Amino acid sequence: MEFSCGIDERPRPGLLLVYGLQWLAVSVPVILIAGRVAAGLEPAGAAIPYLQRLFLLAAVLLVVQVYMGHRLPIVLGPATVLLVGILASQDAGSAAINASLLIGGLLLSAIALTGFVGHLKRLFTPRVIVVVLMLIAFTLAPVILGLVTEGGDGATATAAFLFAVGFALVLFAAYGLLEGFWRSTVAVWGLVFGTVVYIALFGGVAALPADTALFALPGDLAAPLAIPDPGVLAAFLICYLALATNDLGSIQSVGSLLAAEGMDERVNRGVGVTGLGNVIAGLMGVIGPVNFSLSPGVIAATGCASRFALVPAAVGLGLIAFSPRAIGCMECIPGPVIGVVLAYVMATQIAAGLVFGQESGALETFDGGLIVGIPLLLGTLVAFLPAEAVAGLPAVLRPVLANGFVVGIVTVLGLEHLVYRRRSGGAG
Incomplete structure (x- = not known):
């Protein structure tokens, strides 16, 4: 794949702002989705301060990653696998949960500092990277489905879903028809105009309290x-084992997609900074962060691979963190609008995974197709497990066995390096 800007190239100021807005448009929903759930566990009136801390941590850590960590264009946000652990450990109390986040972050940093993460990196062959690129989209499907069927006072779940289908068709048609500036900012305009149209069709959203500070x-x-x-x-x-797999896979997949040099150092630094971010998350009492593997979808959509495009996004996240009114307003973005924009980004990510699979020769044989297809199917099935089936799993294993991304990654690693090792060989 060819890109208009390389990893270390700085786009012109105008383009830099445009690309930054694109990353910001992706980062905000990523933070809000997990943040909304976690903030709902807070005492009454504490949801907005919780989201402020979450946005502040994301802003600071994003800058650190761009300049001192992996130095790649990768968006980050709350780790959903940690959200599973938080939800399952409510009886232990928030103080014990915070301490567990801190300890997990310390161990993750130690793994990176000792260089052990380099041994893990060898596991990520082209086929494994294809699965990483595509699996996040498939395992986010239940979240997207929940968002696009999220009705309200003025819309039933059916009406919200029909709106989402129509809006998605318009969004994908716009991407196919537009060019240049307008094409690279489809996600931004989707959030803006989608919200306007939704409110026009189904009525306004609940007003913020008058005393909410700007x-x-x-x-x-x-x-x-x-x-x-x-x-x-x-x-x-x-x-945290699952988080380490996710973080390593995200960094490695983006690095491979962009043919980045010095990946050993990038991986060690990136995972180390993620560990540090989780230590800070424990101290602040919020969900720990992770590098998201949806980043290739954004890169493919914008055509820009510059890491510096994330700096304006980090500035935007920081400004949001200091504005309770802005966070309150963003909480009011209709769920179907957020869900469709995420579906748009996920579709471009799937496309990026298919392109990489073709260019690397990962899918040239039937066995290669099975190595990719089986984990995708299994991970998707696990992502849609009913709540009663999840509740029946042993509590200590629930964060792994009920996480479609983790199950899919473990499966592809087993197929690639054990089951089909001698038969599949190489990339094909």
Whole structure:
């Protein structure tokens, strides 16, 4: 694939702002989706301060990754696998959960500092990378489905879904018909105009309280800590194994897509910074971050591979963090609009995975197709597991067995390096 800007190239100021808005348009929904769920666990009135802290952490960590970490164009946000651990550990209390996040972050940083992550990197062959690129889109399908059927006072679930289908068709048609500036900002305009149309069709959203401040510092930056019991800590350590797989896969997949040099150093630094971010998350009492593998979809959509395009996005996240009113307004973006924009980005990511699979020769044989197809199907099935089936799993294994992304990655690694090792060989 060819790109208008390389990893270390700086676009012109105008284009830099445009690309930054594109990354911001992707980052905000990513943060809001997990943040909304986690903020709902907070005491009454604490949801907006929680989201402020979450946006602030994402802004700071994004800048650190761009300049000192992996130095790649990768968006980051709350790790959904940690959200699973948080939801399953509510009985332990927030202080024990925060301490578990801190400990997990320390261990993740230690793995990166010792260079052990380099051994893990060898597992990510072209076929595994194709699965990483595509699996996140498939395993996000339940989240997207929940968003596009999220009705309200003025819309039933059916009406919201029909709106989402029509809006998605318009969004994909716009991407196919537009060029240049307008094509690269389809996601941004989708959020804006989609919200306007949704409100026009189904009525306004709930008004913010009159005393919501325009600018204010995030409150309660220091969260309580307590020694977690062994069961809770074990559950979170399993979550961090999944997070490490996700983080490594995200960095490696983007690096391979862009043919980046010095990947050993990039991976070690990137995972190390992610670990540090999780330590800070534990201290602040928010979900720990992870590098998201949806980034190739954004790169493919914009045609820009410059890491510096994420700096304006980080500035935007920082400004949002200091504005309770802005966060309150973004919470009011209709779920179907967010869901369709995410579906748009996921579709471009699937396309990027298919292109990479073709260029690398990963899908030239029937066995190669099975190595990719089986994990995608299995991961998708796990992502749609009913709540009662998830509840029946052992609590300590739930963060792994109920996570479609983790199950899919473990499956593709087993197929690639054990089951089909001698038969598939190489990339094809």
